[in-house]
Amino acid sequence: MKYILSFCILLLTAASTYAQHTLRLSIKSLEGKAPLPGATIIIPSLNKTAVADNLGLATFADIVAGTYNIKVSFVGLEEQEISMAVPQPTNKPFEVLLAEAEENEEEVIVTSTRISRSISDIPTRVETISGEELTEKGNMKPGDIRMMLNESTGIQTQQTSATSYNSSIRIQGLDGRYTQLLRDGFPLYAGFSGGLSLMQIAPLDLRQVEVIKGSSSTLYGGGAIAGLVNLISKAPTAKRELSFLANGTSAKGIDLSSFYSQRFKNIGLTVFGSANTGSPYDPSGIGLTAIPKFERYTINPRLFIYSSKTNANVGISYITEDRIGGNINYIKNGTSGYFEKNNTDRFTSQVDVQHKLSENSNLNLKSSFTTFNRLITIPTYIFEGVQQSSYSEINFSTKGEKTFWIIGANFLTDDLKEERHNTTALRNYHYNTMGVFVQNTWTPVSTFTLETGLRGDYVKQYGFELLPRVSALLKITPKLSARLGGGLGYKTPTVFNEEAEKIQFQNILPINQTIANNERSAGGNLDFNYRTNMAGVGFTINQLFFYTRLNKPLVLTTNGSGNNEFVNAAGFIDTKGIETNLRFTYNDFKLFIGYTYADVNSHFNSTKSWFPLTARHRLNNVLMYEKEGKLKIGLEAYYFSPQKLSDGTRGKAYWINGLMAEKLWKKFSLFINFENIFDTRQTRFDTIYTGSINNPTFRDIYAPVDGFVVNGGIKLRF
Numbered sequence: 001m002k003y004i005l006s007f008c009i010l011l012l013t014a015a016s017t018y019a020q021h022t023l024r025l026s027i028k029s030l031e032g033k034a035p036l037p038g039a040t041i042i043i044p045s046l047n048k049t050a051v052a053d054n055l056g057l058a059t060f061a062d063i064v065a066g067t068y069n070i071k072v073s074f075v076g077l078e079e080q081e082i083s084m085a086v087p088q089p090t091n092k093p094f095e096v097l098l099a100e101a102e103e104n105e106e107e108v109i110v111t112s113t114r115i116s117r118s119i120s121d122i123p124t125r126v127e128t129i130s131g132e133e134l135t136e137k138g139n140m141k142p143g144d145i146r147m148m149l150n151e152s153t154g155i156q157t158q159q160t161s162a163t164s165y166n167s168s169i170r171i172q173g174l175d176g177r178y179t180q181l182l183r184d185g186f187p188l189y190a191g192f193s194g195g196l197s198l199m200q201i202a203p204l205d206l207r208q209v210e211v212i213k214g215s216s217s218t219l220y221g222g223g224a225i226a227g228l229v230n231l232i233s234k235a236p237t238a239k240r241e242l243s244f245l246a247n248g249t250s251a252k253g254i255d256l257s258s259f260y261s262q263r264f265k266n267i268g269l270t271v272f273g274s275a276n277t278g279s280p281y282d283p284s285g286i287g288l289t290a291i292p293k294f295e296r297y298t299i300n301p302r303l304f305i306y307s308s309k310t311n312a313n314v315g316i317s318y319i320t321e322d323r324i325g326g327n328i329n330y331i332k333n334g335t336s337g338y339f340e341k342n343n344t345d346r347f348t349s350q351v352d353v354q355h356k357l358s359e360n361s362n363l364n365l366k367s368s369f370t371t372f373n374r375l376i377t378i379p380t381y382i383f384e385g386v387q388q389s390s391y392s393e394i395n396f397s398t399k400g401e402k403t404f405w406i407i408g409a410n411f412l413t414d415d416l417k418e419e420r421h422n423t424t425a426l427r428n429y430h431y432n433t434m435g436v437f438v439q440n441t442w443t444p445v446s447t448f449t450l451e452t453g454l455r456g457d458y459v460k461q462y463g464f465e466l467l468p469r470v471s472a473l474l475k476i477t478p479k480l481s482a483r484l485g486g487g488l489g490y491k492t493p494t495v496f497n498e499e500a501e502k503i504q505f506q507n508i509l510p511i512n513q514t515i516a517n518n519e520r521s522a523g524g525n526l527d528f529n530y531r532t533n534m535a536g537v538g539f540t541i542n543q544l545f546f547y548t549r550l551n552k553p554l555v556l557t558t559n560g561s562g563n564n565e566f567v568n569a570a571g572f573i574d575t576k577g578i579e580t581n582l583r584f585t586y587n588d589f590k591l592f593i594g595y596t597y598a599d600v601n602s603h604f605n606s607t608k609s610w611f612p613l614t615a616r617h618r619l620n621n622v623l624m625y626e627k628e629g630k631l632k633i634g635l636e637a638y639y640f641s642p643q644k645l646s647d648g649t650r651g652k653a654y655w656i657n658g659l660m661a662e663k664l665w666k667k668f669s670l671f672i673n674f675e676n677i678f679d680t681r682q683t684r685f686d687t688i689y690t691g692s693i694n695n696p697t698f699r700d701i702y703a704p705v706d707g708f709v710v711n712g713g714i715k716l717r718f
Contacts, residue, residue, distance in 0.1 A: 021086050023060040026093040027052045027072060029478040031446060036098065036478070038533040039074040051535060057093060072096050074533050111185065112210040112230040113451070114219060114406050115397075115441055123441070123451040123471035125483050125527055125544070127152065130208030132626070136634060138203040139671040140660055142247040142713070143255040143276040145209075146198045147675075149229065151638065153594030153620055154213060154544075154579045157198060158613060159701040160501045162688050163289045163325030164340045167198045168498045171213055171226040172546055173575045173600035173614040177497035178521075180216065180224035183231045186350055186368045190223060192387040192416055192496045193372035196344060200319050202298060204245055204257040205272035207234045214525050214546060215489035218455040218469035221412065221435050225489040225521040225550060235313075236261045236268030236304055240718075247713035251291050251706060252279035255713075268304030268313075280324075280331045283707040284683035287693050288338075290705040292325030312353040319346040327693065337694050340504065341377040346370070361398040364408075367391065376504050382421035383505045389414045404441040409434075424563070427495055427510045434458050447475040457490070461513045465490045465520075479531050486524025493518065495566055499556045502698070508556075509565045516554070517568050523548030538585035547576040555604075571604035573611060588627055594620035610644045613700055617641035632662040643702045651702040654680050672712035679708040 027039040035056025042049050043060065045068060050058040063086050073079040077098035088094060109116050113124045129137065129148060141147035146167050150157040156170045168176025181189040181197055189197040209231055216224035234241075240262040247255040257274040274297070281291040302315030321344050327337025350368035357363055369390045376383040395408025412433040418426045439453035453469040469487030476482060493516040495508050527544040552568040559565055575598060582593040596618040600611040619639040626632045636658040643651045657678055662671040682688055682703035689696035 020062040021065060021088075023063050023084070023086055023088065024091075024093040025052075025058045025070075025072070026095045027056045027058060027074065028095060028097055029077065030097040030099040031478060033097065034478045036074045036077070038535070039072060039098070040533065040536055042071045042073075043068050044071065045069065072098065074098055110210050111232065112182070112212055112219070112228065114395075114439060115404055120481075121449065121473070123449045123473040123483060124212060124485060125214075125471075125525060127211040127213070128208050129211075132632075134203065134206060134208060136624075136632065136660065136662075138206075139662060140658070140673045140675060140711070142204070142245055142257060142711075143202055143253065143274075144199045145201050145203055145206075145231070148203060148209065149198070151620060151622075151636070152211065153581055153618075154596050154598075155211070156615070156618070158498060159705070160498045161325070161340065162698045162701050162705065163338075164292050164323055164342055165199060165290075165325065166196055166342075166501060168194075168501070169198065169229060170614075171211075172548065172577065172596075173598040173611065174226035174548065174550070174573070175498060177494070178223070178226035178491060178550070180220060180228040181231075182220065182228060184233055184350070184352070185220075185230060186366070187220060187223070187391055187412070188348055188350075188368060188370050188389075190389065191414055191494055192374065192385060193346065193370060193389065194496065195374060195501060196321070196323075196342060200296060200298075200321060200344070200346070201231065202255070202257050202272075202274045202276065204243065204274070205234050205259045205270065205300065206231055208232045213544075214485065214548065215469070215487040215521055215523050217457075217465075217489035218437065218439075218453045218467045218487050221410070221433060221455070221457055222459075222465070222490050222492050222518070225491055225519070225523075226548065233302070234259070234261055234270060236263035236270055238263050242718040244716040245713060247711055249278075249709055249711040251281040251283075251709045253277065253281075253291070253711070263304065263306075266306050268306065270300075270302045270304075272298070272300040274298045280328055281706065282328050283679075284681060284705070286683060286688075287328050288689070288696070289325040289328060289331070290681075290683075290707070292323050292340075293331055294321060294323040296321035296323075309356040310353065312351070314351045315349070317346070317348040320344070338379060338696055339377075341375070343375040343377075345373045347372075360400070361396070364393075364395045364397070366393050378504055381504060381506050384419040384421060385416055385427070387414070387416045402443050405439070407438045409436045411435075424507060425510055427505070427508070429510070431459055431461065431492065433492075449473040453487075459492055462492055462516075462518050465518060481529050482527070483529075484524070484526050486522070489521040489523070491519040491521075493554055493566065497554075503564075507563045509559075509563050511566060515567070517552060519550060519553050519568075521548055521550045536586060538583075540581075540583040542579075542581040544579040544581075545577075546579070547574070549574045569602075569604050571602065571606070573600070573602050575600040575611075575614075577616075588625055590622075590624040590626070592620070592622040592624075594618075596620075612644050612646045613702055615640045615643050630664055632660075632664070634658075634660045636660075640703070645700045645702065647699065651682075651700070652685050654685075654703050656680050656704065667718065668714060668716045670712070670714055673710070675709045675711070676704055676707055680704055681707040 027036045037054045039052040041058045052058045067085050110126045137148040146157050157167045160166045169179045171179050213227040216228045243259050245257045255276050259272050261270040276296045278294045280289045280293045298319045300317040304313045323342040326339035329335045330337035348370045352366040355363045372387045390413045393410035397406040414431045435457040437455040441451045443449045451471045455467040457465045467488045471485035474482045493511045525546040529542045531540040550573045554566040555569045577598040580595040584591040600614040602609050621637040623635045638656045642653050658675045660673040689698045691697045
């Protein structure tokens with residue numbers, strides 16, 4: 001009888017082991033505990049997958065008793081791996097809470113809003129280029145950041161010289177002078193020193209690029225009417241970084257860059273250096289350079305000092321470049337012909353000290369000094385000038401349970417001395433700008449944040465400007481959020497902008513300070529961000545609506561003596577439109593689609609006119625395949641609708657298509673980029689100049705002039 005009983009127990013145990021059970025899970029967000037429909041649940045050992053229903057519930061049937069590792073994921077949230085025993089102790093579904101994903105935020109902490117927060121928690125709309133995206137764009141154009149910005153929705157880099165490749169940044173259709181370019185929060189590229197900036201910044205030492213669209217003068221002072229671009233440098237970490245990049249192009253260009261970074265106990269160091277050269281390139285065969293001959297060298301060391309309460313960094317940067325474009329025969333053989341020479345030297349020093357006063361309060365001191373020397377030479381004209389500028393700031397920040405305050409003051413000097421080479425009046429100036437600002441970030445509940453700011457700037461020649469600003473973030477659901485913001489902006493009058501750059505500042509009179517006024521703006525934007533996961537396909541959409549009005553902008557006019565002068569127009573310019581950004585992810589594939597509609601018009605003397613060089617419709621398409629740490633392949637297609645030109649004619653619509661690939665190993669990678677595969681060039685469907693080749697009058701450049709270019713190289717990491 002004993003043996004029969006033992007045999008029965010054994011049979012019951014075996015039956016229990018192979019019985020089929022049901023496993024039920026409830027998938028919710030950690031913040032707010034909202035159900036997550038579409039979440040994906042995988043039991044790898046059984047090769048079983050389930051998708052959560054509208055209530056966030058997922059069910060597995062016919063599961064044999066045992067212990068299983070289970071992976072739970074939802075787009076934008078951190079994947080979680082849990083271990084569960086089957087059968088479940090109760091019939092109640094097991095609750096799984098998913099937190100914000102590091103991958104979604106890419107560890108992105110933005111600093112351009114003057115408060116260090118993750119990108120998902122800031123009321124001001126900030127776009128970032130960082131991580132793998134920054135690396136991929138750097139492969140396409142390792143020598144400068146022009147292409148990196150031009151491929152972003154709502155941003156267009158406008159070429160201002162047909163032969164020397166000079167370019168400026170346009171955000172939402174407004175001229176480049178209304179975009180403020182910063183380096184680690186320092187305004188190093190204002191006024192005269194803004195010339196050639198895009199073409200002289202190599203991206204290897206950048207950690208990320210932050211873009212704020214719309215009026216940002218409250219944050220950093222005059223000039224950020226259209227927005228600002230903040231270039232964030234890499235900082236040293238405990239793990240040493242030593243990287244080299246070598247790139248060559250079919251347009252006869254060579255880029256060599258190196259970067260070293262390491263933090264020791266109380267000291268850190270970064271050193272960046274690059275050499276970039278190019279030969280004169282004329283793909284159209286018209287005898288003029290599409291890419292000039294140039295030679296540029298950069299060195300940028302920075303020292304970091306750390307202590308328990310104080311961190312500081314000190315750096316210097318030196319860039320020197322000789323660039324000449326124009327007639328190919330003149331450049332190669334020294335014959336007669338049109339030419340444009342640019343010789344520049346840029347020296348910058350900067351220091352940033354952060355001191356911790358208490359657990360929640362900090363004091364920040366920062367200062368920079370820049371000297372920029374530029375010589376422009378064409379056959380009949382020479383312009384030479386030296387700009388010296390400085391920026392100093394002190395700010396105090398304190399954090400409460402629901403608020404964050406930052407209060408500060410800054411002082412900016414800007415001095416230009418021009419060498420006399422002709423009879424035109426010298427454009428010398430000296431401006432001192434004193435500013436104070438206060439900003440409050442208030443988060444009464446986890447789903448709502450309000451940011452308000454007020455700035456006052458005083459320039460002796462142009463008076464006082466008061467600049468309020470407000471932004472709000474509402475997290476409607478874990479998947480849907482909305483931002484609303486607006487503010488005022490201003491720009492101090494200057495002759496140094498793309499209109500003057502096109503004609504090398506010839507016959508342009510200095511600003512008449514007795515009649516010129518600051519350009520002033522008001523604008524705002526509203527955007528919605530939604531993300532979800534549908535059957536394993538991640539989907540994100542960001543929809544932005546924007547409007548900016550610029551009152552009494554400076555326009556270039558001709559006076560009776562044949563000279564040109566900037567005066568305030570009787571009227572305004574406004575830009576309004578939408579930006580749509582879509583992102584799809586599926587396994588190793590990513591698809592980005594961006595659309596911009598920008599309706600930019602001048603309203604001068606009660607007459608409305610389409611503003612030149614603004615494409616009303618732009619489409620950005622990027623498809624990426626990425627095998628983590630092994631292979632990247634990308635396809636690109638960009639569309640530009642027709643643009644009105646300054647001479648009253650209309651340009652042609654065009655597409656630009658590209659293909660890039662990178663094969664990665666542990667210590668090195670090989671990359672290749674086929675840019676503008678179908679050789680889209682303005683010289684193929686339109687002209688770029690009138691008159692003779694030895695004395696050309698250049699038209700607006702609204703499409704590429706360099707055409708199809710292949711570049712490729714190697715990156716080494718130690």
